[in-house]
Amino acid sequence: MAIDLLALATDWMLLDNNGLQVAMMLRVGVVTPLLLLAIALNRRSRHPALIDLSNAVGTFAFVVAATAIGQWAPEPSASRYMMAALFIIFSATIFAVLPLLHTRLLLAISMLAYGGIVATGLRWPPSWNNTDLIGLGVVLALVSLNIRRERDKRITDLRRMRAVDAERTIELHQANTRLAALSTIDPLTGIFNRRYLDEAIERCGFPLAPSRGSGVLMIDVDNFKRFNDRAGHAGGDRCLRLIAGALQAALRSSDDIVARYGGEEFAVILPDADRTETLAVAERLRRAVAELAIPHPDFCDGAIVTVSVGAYVASSGESALEAIECADQRLYVAKQAGRNRVFA
Secondary structure, three states: OHHHHHHHHHHHHHHOHHHHHHHHHHHHHHHHHHHHHHHHHHHHOOOHHHHHHHHHHHHHHHHHHHHHHHHHOOOOHHHHHHHHHHHHHHHHHHHOOOOHHHHHHHHHHHHHHHHHHHHHOOOOOOOOOOOHHHHHHHHHHHHHHHHHHHHHHHHHHHHHHHHHHHHHHHHHHHHHHHHHHHHHEOOOOOOEEHHHHHHHHHHHOOOOOOOOOEEEEEEEEOOHHHHHHHHHHHHHHHHHHHHHHHHHHOOOOOOOEEEEEEOOEEEEEEOOOOHHHHHHHHHHHHHHHHOOOOEOOOOOOOOEOOEEEEEEEEOOOOOHHHHHHHHHHHHHHHHHOOOOOEEO
16 A cells, blocks of 8 residues: 555656656755754754754755655756755765764764665665665765764864863963962062062052052061071071061051061051051051060060061152151161160
8 A cells, every 4th residue: 555655656746747846845845944943043042952953854854855856856957966965965974063973873864865765766666776876875974974083083182282271371370370479479478578569669659648648667676686696597587477477467458568678677568548547557566576475585584576667658759769768767766766666
């Protein structure tokens, strides 16, 4: 029964202008909607599996329709349709975005359909014409599959190289960040060094708030040379680390800057600080160091390490160097006056 229906359908297609009406129906009613659906899904869908399925179905429909039309159309159109079907199989295998496993499956199914249509000629009994195209199709399929494998390998290698480059770029950035930090951080105390202070002053300038000014403090550890001589360099280093930590903790906020200026001397920048606030912070820093109660080995029992502070408020028109020099002069006065005090 099925054979009789196939024969009747074949006869009708052949009689009806060599099946060209059916060819038009396949092109307009099947292939075009499927391809338009695939295009729409590629543009708008966010589901990769659905996109892959639509691409595979559209490709398969195009191959079957073009091959079938090639059986019904007169020459030279027939050969063109047949070759177009092979071209689609070849192109889809190489350029499809489907995974390689899915591409192989699509290639196998498309070749089976192509070979079945070409071998039978869509007739009963089969016409067995154009069987040479099956051999050509198999060769093209193998060639295209090999090209696809090579393409995927190169893409994989390229992605691996890009991943390595990205990883090295991140490592380089991290290394540069660490290097920049090392270049501005004092390795002994862990606070900023003089280089950072100079760069910050050059970058921000003085005063940060012309209406109030910027406070500048110069701090020196009292009798530190004698401490170092008696406690040794290891003891002196430990003393400086403790003092730096106390100074850092006693600042107003992260906007304030404390830096090791050199040796046992520290510099503090207080943006937007008037004279009253500058003196208050200076006194708080002096007390913070005294409260550490670090014993001074070169003096009698009960003697502790203290600091002297020179305070100055930079006003409009003064340079950073002038402000630091003024604070340093006041530090000298504080030390001459007996140490462990603030002078402004």
